[in-house]
Amino acid sequence: xxxxxxxxxxxxxxxxxxxxxxPDYDIVTYEEDSSTAPLFEEELEExxxxxxxxxxxxxxxxxLQEFMDKFASELLHSIRDQDFEYGINSPADILVKNCMQExxxxxxxxxxxxxxxxxxxxEILIGLLRVVSxxxxxxxxxxxPTMALAALPHANxxxxxxxxxxxxSWGTLESLxxxxxxxCDEDWLQAYVNQVIEDLEEEWGMSVPSS
Amino acid sequence: MQNDxxxxxxxxxxxxxxxxxxxxxxxxxxxxxxEFEIEDAVLAIVSGHDHLDSIDVICLNSKALKMHGLxxxxxxxxxxxxxxxxxxxxxxxxxxxxxxxxxxxxxxNIKDGKVKRxxxxxxxxxxxxxxxxxxxxxxxxxxxxxxxx
Numbered sequence: 350x351x352x353x354x355x356x357x358x359x360x361x362x363x364x365x366x367x368x369x370x371x372p373d374y375d376i377v378t379y380e381e382d383s384s385t386a387p388l389f390e391e392e393l394e395e396x397x398x399x400x401x402x403x404x405x406x407x408x409x410x411x412x413l414q415e416f417m418d419k420f421a422s423e424l425l426h427s428i429r430d431q432d433f434e435y436g437i438n439s440p441a442d443i444l445v446k447n448c449m450q451e452x453x454x455x456x457x458x459x460x461x462x463x464x465x466x467x468x469x470x471x472e473i474l475i476g477l478l479r480v481v482s483x484x485x486x487x488x489x490x491x492x493x494p495t496m497a498l499a500a501l502p503h504a505n506x507x508x509x510x511x512x513x514x515x516x517x518s519w520g521t522l523e524s525l526x527x528x529x530x531x532x533c534d535e536d537w538l539q540a541y542v543n544q545v546i547e548d549l550e551e552e553w554g555m556s557v558p559s560s
Numbered sequence: 561m562q563n564d565x566x567x568x569x570x571x572x573x574x575x576x577x578x579x580x581x582x583x584x585x586x587x588x589x590x591x592x593x594x595e596f597e598i599e600d601a602v603l604a605i606v607s608g609h610d611h612l613d614s615i616d617v618i619c620l621n622s623k624a625l626k627m628h629g630l631x632x633x634x635x636x637x638x639x640x641x642x643x644x645x646x647x648x649x650x651x652x653x654x655x656x657x658x659x660x661x662x663x664x665x666x667x668x669n670i671k672d673g674k675v676k677r678x679x680x681x682x683x684x685x686x687x688x689x690x691x692x693x694x695x696x697x698x699x700x701x702x703x704x705x706x707x708x709x
Contacts, residue, residue, distance in 0.1 A: 435613035436609030436610060438610045483611070517679065517680055540677075541614070541679070544679050545614075545679055547681070548679055548682070549681070552681065
């Protein structure tokens with residue numbers, strides 16, 4: 350390979366013997382699917398100048414704000430104005446499903462924020478709880494179950510009921526363990542909790558069904 | 561805030577407009593001959609749903625409602641349970657007064673404890689039995705509902 354020389358001072362054609370040679374660069378290739386091939390995240394770890402401490406936070410905040418700007422108004426409008434019926438998908442369900450397909454993590458954060466901001470608004474809370482209960486537990490956790498847990502001590506019994514409905518809808522062992530520790534003041538609501546516990550215990554093979 | 565109708569408080573407007581939502585002054589119901597057919601009516605209702613949610617069922621006394629001037633009309637029911645589709649009945653020409661008569665009967669039933677909640681687990685059992693016996697075709701269910709069974 351021919352030597353490369355860096356011109357370090359101007360002379361009229363005179364060859365400078367101790368010219369500094371530039372480093373020799375080899376072409377490096379990575380084998381596809383090689384176990385030694387570095388991942389993008391590993392490269393970032395090695396060179397932290399590529400990932401400033403605030404970059405991830407700024408990206409996430411921007412994404413969250415984009416979702417707020419783009420969808421919050423439509424969701425709240427949908428919840429307020431929809432003709433809701435148990436068992437039937439609502440426009441709010443479809444809207445949030447589309448958002449989850451776009452960005453699950455940001456959508457969950459966004460729903461959580463709306464929930465907290467509207468804790469005094471029972472209509473919004475009930476609408477949000479109905480929406481999050483539509484998703485599989487593993488997809489909506491941890492924000493979904495946290496929202497349902499926060500519903501349980503709410504002053505409005507319909508909100509508390511919707512929290513219980515969410516755990517019933519998810520039907521997981523985590524839901525069962527939570528419901529086993531729920532105490533309701535209203536007889537009808539406690540009867541509902543008891544029936545759901547019985548249903549889940551049977552589904553999870555923890556009880557013998559009555560004939 | 562919810563009203564305590566069991567202890568005599570008035571029924572809230574939201575309970576009337578949300579739980580007894582009419583369309584073209586019509587309320588949709590399913591006719592049964594006796595209490596043993598309640599689960600058939602539940603099956604007819606939930607088999608047409610997109611997913612399973614607990615529902616509350618109340619039986620209305622059609623004779624008592626007719627005495628209040630309510631009119632019933634047989635209309636085809638939208639349900640995958642074909643054997644029950646002809647049991648659908650609309651309460652038609654409802655007005656403020658006649659809807660109030662329906663609301664009063666519902667309130668009395670609630671006070672007397674004559675309302676039954678069919679949870680998701682209970683609905684699953686009813687649906688599975690119907691599918692296994694051939695009364696209901698699984699393919700006629702909404703995919704997200706079928707997946708849950």
